[in-house]
Amino acid sequence: FLAVEVQGKTIDDLVSMSVTHMREFFEAHEKWTVSSQEKIIAKPIVREMLQRLLALENVGLEYLNLGRSAQTISGGEAQRIRLAAQLNSQLMGIVYVLDEPSIGLHSRDTEKLIATIKALQNVGNSLIVVEHDESIIKAADWIIDMGPGAGEEGGIVVFEGDYKKLLASKNLTAQYISKKKKVSEKKKYREGNDKFIEIFGAEEHNLKNIDVKIPLEKFVAICGVSGSGKSTLVKNILAKALSRHFYNTKDLPGKHKKIKGFEHVKKVISINQNPIGRTPRSNAATYTGVFSHIRDLFAATEEAKNRGTRFSKKTLEIEYKGFNVAQILDMDVRLALRFFARHPLIAEKLKTMEDVGLGYLKLGQSATNLSGGEAQRIKLATELARKSTGSTLYILDEPTAGLHFDDLIRVTP
Structure with a gap:
């Protein structure tokens, strides 16, 4: 296939273009140096291609290339x-x-x-x-x-x-x-520690050899239109470079000259929207570690000690404060927080989940039924519930996805 070219472009060259660049390429078809017969053959194909490419642009996908996995x-x-x-x-x-x-x-x-x-x-x-x-x-x-x-x-x-x-x-x-209520009425901003992570010569994908200075101990938002290079800069370059530095990961960061400021950070936690599990048995309770503590409570009951059973039909006959395991997993985070208020190890994790806007989520909700934003907030809650070591850089990818205005107040600092 690569031996065949259209105006000097192979099929690989074409699918590596963004939707917009491909549209511009086909819009210039009248100027192509081809025979009249080839023009006749190409005209309906090009017309169809342009219609489809314009449709992709009209839904905000002009930055995608057709070869994207x-x-x-x-x-x-x-x-x-x-x-x-x-x-x-x-x-x-x-x-x-x-x-x-x-x-x-x-x-x-x-x-x-x-x-x-x-x-x-x-x-x-x-x-x-x-x-x-x-x-x-x-x-x-x-x-x-x-x-x-x-x-x-x-x-x-x-x-x-x-x-x-x-x-x-x-x-x-x-x-x-109507703006009677506002998500944020921030009047005072963090001073930070006057230290920075600096990225020099970022050139991956569409980045134009840019230098970026990110202040530390501050809440930093990376924004811009779709396809402007936000994810390339933060996920492909910064997050991968930091993970490689701290954890010796194999993923190579995107093209850049150098990054300064590693010494100001002790660890990096990159929280994405990937699923927290790929089987129905994975859920919010198992991922956050809440279920381990709940299981310990059940195991400590006299009934459980006498029966010595694990998960079976008999398990559902074992109760803690009048509730069996299935009924507890059917509780949402808010109800479970009240139910386990006197158990700090459980309550602390549940409180963090509520703080990131997941109070409505059932403990046993299958990981396969969670949105990307919910999965990311569960990961964030898990990290926040751990003992802080300080000097940690958290990288989040659209953590507010799927949140109502009122829930944004909980997530934004």
């Missing part, structure tokens, strides 16, 4: 790829259900996504979107707000109507959208 694509990106594919399907009378398609998008790209959703609607389709993003809520024709809280405290329709009626209501979502 499916394993490296986030859930939000995968959902927007499927949405882009529907734009060219010409189907009508379809109900599309989208689950937080704006995750990972900059505000500019969210507007493109809204235009794409409207385009599908305008040809006779219906769209149901589960979303926290204010722009998408504002663009909706009809809004259904669930609540009033999460988990056992939710399950009620607290509002339904259009955007104007929502603003006139007094529910929690309306208060944040």
